[in-house]
Amino acid sequence: MFPPHSASLPLLILLAHTFTRASASSQYCSLKPPRSGSSSSSPARGVTDVSTDVIASAWYPGWLAADFPPSSISWSKYNAMTFSFATTTPDVSTIALDDISEQTLPQFVSAAQENGVSALLSIGGWTGSMYYSTAVATAENRSAFVNAVLDLVTKYNLDGIDFDWEYPGKTGLSCNVVNPDDSANFLQFLQELRNQPAGKNLILTAAVGIEPFVGSSGQPMNDVSQFATVLDRIAIMNYDVWGSWSATVGPNAPLDDSCAPSSDQAGSAVSAVAAWTAANFPANQESLLRIYNINILSEITLGLAAYGHSFRVTPTAALQRGNSTAIAPYPNFDASAQPAGSADTPGDTSSDPCGDSNGVSGIFTFAGLISSGFLNLNGSAATGIDYVFDSCSQTPFVYNQTSQVMVSYDDAASFAAKGKFINAEGLLGFAVWDVTGDQNDILLDSLHEAMGIQAVCDS
Numbered sequence: 001m002f003p004p005h006s007a008s009l010p011l012l013i014l015l016a017h018t019f020t021r022a023s024a025s026s027q028y029c030s031l032k033p034p035r036s037g038s039s040s041s042s043p044a045r046g047v048t049d050v051s052t053d054v055i056a057s058a059w060y061p062g063w064l065a066a067d068f069p070p071s072s073i074s075w076s077k078y079n080a081m082t083f084s085f086a087t088t089t090p091d092v093s094t095i096a097l098d099d100i101s102e103q104t105l106p107q108f109v110s111a112a113q114e115n116g117v118s119a120l121l122s123i124g125g126w127t128g129s130m131y132y133s134t135a136v137a138t139a140e141n142r143s144a145f146v147n148a149v150l151d152l153v154t155k156y157n158l159d160g161i162d163f164d165w166e167y168p169g170k171t172g173l174s175c176n177v178v179n180p181d182d183s184a185n186f187l188q189f190l191q192e193l194r195n196q197p198a199g200k201n202l203i204l205t206a207a208v209g210i211e212p213f214v215g216s217s218g219q220p221m222n223d224v225s226q227f228a229t230v231l232d233r234i235a236i237m238n239y240d241v242w243g244s245w246s247a248t249v250g251p252n253a254p255l256d257d258s259c260a261p262s263s264d265q266a267g268s269a270v271s272a273v274a275a276w277t278a279a280n281f282p283a284n285q286e287s288l289l290r291i292y293n294i295n296i297l298s299e300i301t302l303g304l305a306a307y308g309h310s311f312r313v314t315p316t317a318a319l320q321r322g323n324s325t326a327i328a329p330y331p332n333f334d335a336s337a338q339p340a341g342s343a344d345t346p347g348d349t350s351s352d353p354c355g356d357s358n359g360v361s362g363i364f365t366f367a368g369l370i371s372s373g374f375l376n377l378n379g380s381a382a383t384g385i386d387y388v389f390d391s392c393s394q395t396p397f398v399y400n401q402t403s404q405v406m407v408s409y410d411d412a413a414s415f416a417a418k419g420k421f422i423n424a425e426g427l428l429g430f431a432v433w434d435v436t437g438d439q440n441d442i443l444l445d446s447l448h449e450a451m452g453i454q455a456v457c458d459s
Contacts, residue, residue, distance in 0.1 A: 055429030062101035075115035082120040087128030124164035133177040136185040160203025169214030175354035183213040190230040210272035212279040225280035235431035239305035253305040254393035299428035306437030308409025310362040312337040327388040342368020365437035412446035419450030
């Protein structure tokens with residue numbers, strides 16, 4: 001389902017900033033591909049003396065700390081963890097944290113570093129990116145924003161910062177400030193931050209869309225190579241490709257869609273990696289060396305979804321004709337009757353920062369699909385639930401004929417397929433949204449197994 005590239009090539013990583021600040025008393029473990037078999041750790045052609053650590057990361061939603069404290073994280077299976085979110089404010093010198101996050105972030109950082117895991121803080125997100133454009137719009141603002149970022153790093157003893165601007169140069173939340181020069185200004189901000197003495201050794205990452213940053217023309221840039229000189233890595237958010245805003249039901253996080261009808265091609269991991277690399281962002285160690293002669297640390301991680309989107313679909317639309325249990329591809333759905341997801345609160349009347357009603361998200365985490373009866377405890381479809389695994393997107397769909405709810409999500413098989421794709425493309429690793437969505441590490445363990453990841457610990 002995806003380009004063969006170099007299927008036997010192991011993950012070859014050059015990441016100087018990872019695993020800093022592990023406590024002297026804790027055991028240090030790195031995560032590596034196996035040293036034998038088809039995923040041999042021999043370096044790529046022309047590459048020597050390269051670390052083989054894979055980036056195994058996820059985002060931690062701070063607002064869920066009461067139900068999922070940092071101690072619940074399977075720290076030994078990660079080497080980077082990103083706390084979400086700090087948010088932009090009208091005052092470019094101020095980056096905000098809600099009360100729960102302020103209380104939890106120090107615990108999170110301590111737990112991460114005690115386990116030899118890099119602790120990052122993400123700024124932005126869907127509802128926290130309103131003032132990014134203002135913060136980087138002028139030289140004066142950029143300098144103030146740099147200082148605000150570094151103040152957070154110092155205050156919370158962070159190893160790095162993740163910039164989750166949704167999105168430079170185009171509308172995300174309805175009231176976000178948008179400027180045609182957002183991407184150019186963002187680059188200047190990152191360059192200034194990296195050039196500060198306190199910024200030189202920070203891990204700097206960005207969560208990005210499935211297309212490269214938008215330029216002043218309003219179209220994706222054809223050259224984003226300069227971002228690779230200041231960022232350590234990007235995480236392509238290969239999810240929310242289809243949802244309640246779409247014309248039909250479709251895969252939330254497709255691995256590939258080139259095998260789907262042209263009308264059903266909305267983006268995928270395959271097309272996203274191709275788009276970013278075509279715009280000169282290095283995907284793997286070999287291309288990094290070829291283009292930049294080892295002077296750049298940036299690479300690509302693939303964002304994975306431990307959740308799915310739900311849709312209200314009648315049995316007539318949901319099931320193939322002549323088969324009472326076979327789920328039809330890309331069925332129509334009733335957008336006026338959005339099902340409540342596992343994280344939705346009945347009767348929620350809250351609004352987003354723009355004053356628009358949040359409404360019902362319809363999002364089910366993988367764990368939520370289990371607790372809601374769609375899946376068994378092992379992640380398989382429950383009795384009475386129709387299931388299909390789409391061989392093109394490499395993602396499953398489940399359907400409850402009684403409630404008329406269909407969910408597009410990722411399971412262990414789709415995480416394994418994406419893990420193999422990461423290896424085949426020589427990508428840097430993965431980033432999961434979010435760490436709380438899994439159930440007993442079913443998804444994470446499948447990913448580790450597919451990628452051949454092994455923990456190598458100091459004696």
